[in-house]
Amino acid sequence: MAASEETAKRMLADIKAIRKKVFEIVSESKRRLKPGELGKRLCQRLTTDKKALKTAIRNLVEDRELVYTYNFGCSFLEKSFNKPTRISKRIVLKPPGAFYRPASDEVAIELQHGASFGSGEHPSTRLAVRGIEQALSKKEFFRERRNICALDIGTGSGVLAIVAVTLGAKRAVGIDIDPCARAEAKENVKLNNLENRIEIHDRNIEKIDQKFPLITANRRYPTLKRLCSHITEITEKGGSVIISGIKTSEVSDLLNIFTQEYSRCV
DSSP, X not given: OHHHHHHXXXXXXXXXXXHHHHHHHHHHOSSOBOHHHHHHHHHHHOOOOHHHHHHHHHXXXXXXXXXXXXXXXXXEEEEOOSSOEEOSSSEEEEOTTOOOOXXXXXXXXXXXXXXXXXXXXXXXXXXXXXXXXXXXXXXXXHHTOSSOEEEEETOTTXXXXXXHHHTTOSEEEEEOSOHHHHHHHHHHHHHTTOTTTEEXXXXXXXXOOOOEEEEEEEOOHHHHHHHHHHHHHTEEEEEEEEEEOOOGGGHXXXXXXXXXXXXXXX
């Protein structure tokens, strides 16, 4: 009996350690992970068996720490956003009505999950949020700007526009051609009581002639490449452009394109 109890305790400790590592791997990953790929990464860090791994993952899903998502016939394991979830150093996303007491340097944003992109589940959204946080954490960014207005291209859920305003921008404009996305973005703006500071429009970026000190665009490579020249034209001198949604193999090419455009505008 004593030996059986000892074995059970050891197994429980193993599952706890595996669970911790699984959550770390999923949280740190810059892209969504398939269960098989997650298992391979875990084996590089811990010695474990498939049964213990399955138990740890099942526990994380039951506790709403992780969630299975599906796309193009493939399943992925990602962080669950059905409870307050930190996606950057200062930003915590939470479902409407969920209780969360933010620390003095944190900002809790309410976000209703819907059909539009940008719920915080996708790594590109989290990277864009961290980019906004980094840009607005610099004192020199505000030194000569009292009324910063941010532009979010393809706003989706509106989360990037909301993050920009909650971190210091005076106003923000989110544009999207999808009427469903605009409706959901407006609802999320309302949830955070920012109707007087954030505007959601169906305006085409090519028709915008106002300059912005902060522009965000969580879009795919072809779209960013096509919009590059206009984005550079409406970026205020000394401003910041935060782009996300591209593959690692596309970074170098897109960086060169933007660099050339900004050099031409100077």
